[in-house]
Each structure stands twice: as C-alpha cells, then as structure tokens.
Amino acid sequence: MPKRVKGPTDHVVVVGAGLAGLSTALRLAGAGRKVTVIERESVPGGRNGLLNKDGYAFDTGPSVLTMPSLINDAFNSVGEELKDWLELTPVSPLYRAFYADGSQIDIHANTEQMEAEIAKTVSSAEAAGYRRYVDFVTKLYKYEMNDFIDKNIDSPLNLLTPNLARLIALGGFRHLQPKVNQYLKDPRLQKVYSFQAMYAGVSPQQALAIYAVIAYMDSVNGVFFPKGGMHAVPRGLAAAAEKHGVTFKYNTTVTRLEVENSRAKAVITDTGERIECDVVVMNPDLPVVWRDLLGKTPLSVKRLKYSPSCATLLVGSSKKYDHVAHHNIHFGESWDGVFDELINKKTLMSDPSVLVTIPTKDDPALAPAGKESYYILYPTPNLDADIDWKKQARPYRDQMIKTLEDRGYTGFGDAIETEVMTTPLDWQARGMERGAPFASAHTFFQTGPFRPRNIAAGFENVVFAGSGTQPGVGVPMVLISGRLAAERIVGPVK
Numbered sequence: 001m002p003k004r005v006k007g008p009t010d011h012v013v014v015v016g017a018g019l020a021g022l023s024t025a026l027r028l029a030g031a032g033r034k035v036t037v038i039e040r041e042s043v044p045g046g047r048n049g050l051l052n053k054d055g056y057a058f059d060t061g062p063s064v065l066t067m068p069s070l071i072n073d074a075f076n077s078v079g080e081e082l083k084d085w086l087e088l089t090p091v092s093p094l095y096r097a098f099y100a101d102g103s104q105i106d107i108h109a110n111t112e113q114m115e116a117e118i119a120k121t122v123s124s125a126e127a128a129g130y131r132r133y134v135d136f137v138t139k140l141y142k143y144e145m146n147d148f149i150d151k152n153i154d155s156p157l158n159l160l161t162p163n164l165a166r167l168i169a170l171g172g173f174r175h176l177q178p179k180v181n182q183y184l185k186d187p188r189l190q191k192v193y194s195f196q197a198m199y200a201g202v203s204p205q206q207a208l209a210i211y212a213v214i215a216y217m218d219s220v221n222g223v224f225f226p227k228g229g230m231h232a233v234p235r236g237l238a239a240a241a242e243k244h245g246v247t248f249k250y251n252t253t254v255t256r257l258e259v260e261n262s263r264a265k266a267v268i269t270d271t272g273e274r275i276e277c278d279v280v281v282m283n284p285d286l287p288v289v290w291r292d293l294l295g296k297t298p299l300s301v302k303r304l305k306y307s308p309s310c311a312t313l314l315v316g317s318s319k320k321y322d323h324v325a326h327h328n329i330h331f332g333e334s335w336d337g338v339f340d341e342l343i344n345k346k347t348l349m350s351d352p353s354v355l356v357t358i359p360t361k362d363d364p365a366l367a368p369a370g371k372e373s374y375y376i377l378y379p380t381p382n383l384d385a386d387i388d389w390k391k392q393a394r395p396y397r398d399q400m401i402k403t404l405e406d407r408g409y410t411g412f413g414d415a416i417e418t419e420v421m422t423t424p425l426d427w428q429a430r431g432m433e434r435g436a437p438f439a440s441a442h443t444f445f446q447t448g449p450f451r452p453r454n455i456a457a458g459f460e461n462v463v464f465a466g467s468g469t470q471p472g473v474g475v476p477m478v479l480i481s482g483r484l485a486a487e488r489i490v491g492p493v494k
Contacts, residue, residue: 002152002487006263006460008278009489010034013267015254015293016283018046019475020465022237023074023482024281025246030077031490035246036275037238038267040253045234046283046466047430047437048475054418055368056316059230061437063357063375064327066217067476068224074237074479077493078244085236087227089362094223096325097192098407100333106325107192109222122186133183133193136170137216143167144213148448149471152484156449172210179209191331193219195353198379199474201307201441203339208444217476225326225362233475257293263460279461279489286452286468287433287440294456301452307438307473308342309382309424311393313400315374316367319415323408326361330354330407338379346385348396352378352403371417376400382424383435389425397421439467447472454481455488463488 012028014021017039025035043050049060065088072082082088093106105121108114111134119127143163153159171179180194194204196214226232242248249269257280258266266276282289287304290297332338332351341347357375360367367373378400381387401413424435432439440446454469456462465485467473472481486493 003154003455004491005279005455005463005489009461011036011277012279012281012489013038013275013277014281014283014465015267015289016046016466017041017044017234017238017248017250018283018466018478019048019234019237020467020478020482020485021046021281021283022234022241023479024283024465024485025241025482026074026237026244027077027483027486027493028489029241029244029246030079031486031493033490035241036249036277037241037246038249038252038254038269038275040251042250043231043235044238044248044250045231047432048230048234050229050231051314051420053314053420054316056314056371056373056418057229057231057366058314058316058373058420059359059375060312060314060422062230062475063355063359063377064218065224065226065230065233065475066221067479070476070479071233071237074482075240077483078240080240080243082236085240086232088224089227091223091225091326091362093325094218095192095327095329097188098328098330099188100331103188105188105192107219109218109220111220118189122189126184126186126189129183129185130189133180134220136179136183137212137220139170140167140172140210140213141216143170143172144210148210149213149477150480150483152454152487153449153470154453159449167210172208174209175205176207176209176211177204179212180204187335188331191335191353192329195329195331198308199438201436201438201473202443203336203343205336205339206343207442208447211442214474217474223327225359227363229359229363229366254293257462259459262458264462279463281463281465281485281489282456283465285432285439286464286466288431289464294459294462296458298457304440304446304452305443306382306384306434306436307441309380309427309434309436309438311378311380311396311400311424312422313374313376313378313397314420314422315376315416316418317372317374317412317415318370318417319411320372321409324356324358324361326358328356328358330356342379342381346381348380348387349378354378354400354403354407356404356409376404380424383428387424389423393421393423393425396423433468438473442472454485
C-alpha cells in the first residue's frame with residue numbers, strides 16, 4: 001500500500017491552480033474534503049496560461065492536447081462529464097511534417113489513413129513497418145500505464161510486476177531511436193516518431209524506448225483542440241471544482257508555511273492572511289517549492305539534471321498560409337547534431353527544428369476577423385548554458401523569423417501585428433527552475449521510482465503535484481500526478 005500523509009485530512013490547501021493542482025482539487029472535493037486553492041495569477045492554468053493582447057487570445061503554455069480521457073477522468077471524480085464543460089475538436093492531420101529536402105508528410109491517428117499516407121509518400125514496405133511500430137507502442141502503453149505511470153511508487157521494488165518482464169521483453173529499456181529505426185527505415189518517419197523525446201528532456205538517441213509511449217498518446221490516440229484554446233481546459237476544470245465546493249483565491253501568493261513538529265499547520269499569504277489546514281499540496285515547480293517554501297533542499301533535488309528549454313514567439317498576424325496545418329513541424333537537415341547542441345554543447349541550434357501551431361485554423365475566434373494566430377516554439381538550452389538572454393533575445397527573435405521565412409512563411413515578419421517572446425530567462429521568472437518549462441529531464445535515474453517523490457521527506461503532510469514529480473512532464477502526466485497526489489491524502493480515488 002503506498003504511503004499516505006499522517007493525521008487529519010479534512011481541509012487541504014492546494015498551492016497553485018495548474019493542471020496538476022486542479023486535478024488534485026477535483027479528486028479531493030469528490031472525496032468529501034474541504035479544499036482551498038491559492039493561485040498567484042488572476043486565472044487558473046499555471047504553465048497552461050492565457051494572454052489577451054490586441055484582440056488575440058494566446059495560449060502561453062502547451063499547445064498539443066492528447067489523452068482527453070484523463071481530463072474526463074478528473075471531471076468524473078465529482079460526477080461531471082467533459083462534454084458539458086469543454087468542446088474538443090480532433091485535429092487532422094495531427095501534424096504536418098516538413099523536411100529539408102522539400103518533402104512533407106501528414107501524420108494521422110487513424111492507422112489505415114496513415115498507412116495509406118506512408119505507402120503514397122514513402123513505400124508499401126515502410127507502411128507495413130509503421131503498422132508494426134503502432135503495435136509496439138500500443139503494447140508499451142498497455143504494459144506501462146497501470147504499473148509505471150498511473151501508480152504511486154515508493155520503491156523500485158514496486159515495479160516488480162509481470163508487466164515489467166513484458167516491457168523488458170518488448171525492448172522498452174533499450175534506446176528509443178534504434179528501436180524506432182527497427183520498424184521505420186525512412187529518416188523522415190524516424191524523426192516524426194521520435195521527436196517526442198524532446199518533451200521528456202532527452203535526445204531520442206539517449207531516451208529509453210519506453211518514452212515511445214508519448215508517440216502513442218499523440219500519433220495513435222489522437223490530438224485534440226478545445227474551443228476557446230488550450231486555456232479552456234484549466235478554466236473548465238476550475239469551474240467544475242468551484243461548482244463542487246472548492247474555494248479559489250486568485251492574485252494571492254503563498255509566502256511561507258507555518259510548520260510545527262514536521263507538520264504544516266497553515267499557509268501564510270502575501271496579504272498576511274493565515275489559512276489553517278491539515279494538508280498542503282504544492283503544485284509549483286518542485287525545486288522552487290523546496291528552496292522558497294520548505295527552506296531545505298534535499299541533495300537528490302540539488303543534483304537534478306534539467307531538460308532543454310525553449311523560446312516561444314506568440315504572433316498575431318495579418319497573413320495566412322494555405323500550405324500549413326494546425327500543428328506543423330519543420331525539421332532541419334541535422335538531427336543528431338541538434339540534440340548534441342542543445343543537451344551536450346548547450347548552444348543554440350545551428351539548423352533548427354521548429355514547431356509552428358496555428359490555433360486559428362480550428363478556432364478563428366481566437367484572433368480578430370480575418371487574422372491568424374501563431375505559436376512558434378524553438379527548443380533552446382536551459383539556463384545552464386552560457387547565453388545572455390537579455391542581449392540575445394532580440395537577435396534570436398530576428399533569426400527565428402528569418403528561419404520561418406526561409407521555410408515557406410513568405411513575408412512573415414512584415415505581417416506581424418502583435419507579438420510576445422518568451423525566453424528561458426522569462427520561464428525562470430515565472431518560477432521554473434533553470435528556465436526549463438519541461439522540468440527535470442527523464443533520464444533513467446530521474447524516471448519512475450527514481451523521480452522525486454510526491455510526498456515531501458521530513459514533513460508529515462506536504463505533498464507535491466506537477467511535472468517535477470511522478471510520473472513526469474506533459475499534460476497527460478500532470479493530470480495523473482494530481483490524482484496520485486490526492487491518493488497520498490485520501491487513498492484510492494476514481
């Protein structure tokens with residue numbers, strides 16, 4: 001039985017209304033607990049934020065939504081249904097991939113449709129390899145989900161299940177890129193089914209094959225877009241939580257915990273308010289919580305290695321392009337070299353691979369009439385790199401625009417009506433350690449039982465939720481982390 005917090009659990013304070021905090025709050029409310037959520041911003045969402053500017057509604061965080069069943073699961077915990085709170089549209093194609101040789105491939109969730117696309121653009125032999133790859137990642141998901149992802153893990157011994165043997169036999173603990181290459185021979189497809197390792201903070205060459213489960217979550221299970229933008233997800237979750245008795249205090253920052261005999265007794269806010277509680281759930285970035293609120297950082301947390309960061313450009317534009325889809329990945333010619341630059345050399349990409357999301361393709365209301373909204377993401381090193389972003393931000397922004405124009409977005413710079421750039425320095429200012437929005441990297445010794453625990457050592461009643469703890473990074477994972485945090489408090493929840 002997983003460890004639980006000690007003592008009473010009647011009133012829980014959740015610090016931070018990110019997706020993990022909201023997931024926790026809903027489940028605790030469903031279990032009959034009094035819940036207070038304290039959020040420093042004026043809206044819920046955390047990294048899944050919202051920026052209204054010049055008539056545009058920009059999502060500031062994740063742009064790709066997968067596994068809506070996990071969102072529905074959070075709603076179900078208080079007897080609600082996702083369909084009553086969110087309107088989701090399947091995105092088709094999932095991605096449009098553009099390559100340095102001028103070719104492009106549309107990525108579909110429907111396996112028959114994707115087989116046909118591969119047979120048309122590559123070969124029938126490659127289509128058969130893709131089918132075998134889908135079978136592989138589907139089995140990975142089946143074996144991983146219950147025993148390794150959706151489960152509180154207190155010890156590596158907790159992993160000794162029949163599914164561990166199945167994962168080993170499947171090759172889940174080999175490296176990702178060679179495993180993908182076993183099924184797919186075309187370098188273009190190899191890239192599109194392994195780039196997801198970036199979300200885990202490691203290169204496809206170094207990532208474990210078990211991270212192909214991320215490819216399952218989007219490339220097999222599908223990608224969706226909520227009406228109103230990605231921020232509709234935290235808005236919907238928060239509204240459902242409020243309906244079921246959860247109290248939200250926005251524009252409020254927790255400045256310290258009142259601790260007595262290793263037990264948090266109350267949280268103190270920047271307004272001087274003292275809120276008594278039985279348990280505290282911490283949703284902000286885990287190393288930041290340890291340093292700023294718990295006042296002592298365990299050695300294991302000090303030693304964490306962090307994922308690469310990214311620079312994002314949110315653009316409101318008068319220009320539209322017919323050749324692009326909702327999500328577009330523009331791959332540079334370099335592949336291994338890109339990851340070497342980002343992770344080992346800690347330099348900016350000399351031949352960037354870029355994600356361009358155009359949310360107005362599926363929801364024109366996010367921009368003024370006749371305009372287009374762009375979310376542009378360039379992976380960069382985190383703040384461990386010797387890059388002065390105060391000086392580098394403007395030249396890099398100009399470089400980002402030039403790269404886009406070189407890759408088919410003709411006249412992009414001249415059509416910009418409004419823009420906001422976010423650099424690793426900005427991510428750090430928003431409370432992300434090392435300016436890394438993808439948190440600590442999923443290296444072998446920072447994964448599963450080796451990832452920082454979600455129950456705070458040295459405290460009887462402090463629990464963590466979010467990407468810095470189990471199971472890890474990404475919208476599906478942080479939603480699960482919220483449920484795992486709730487289970488540390490009230491035991492199994494639906």
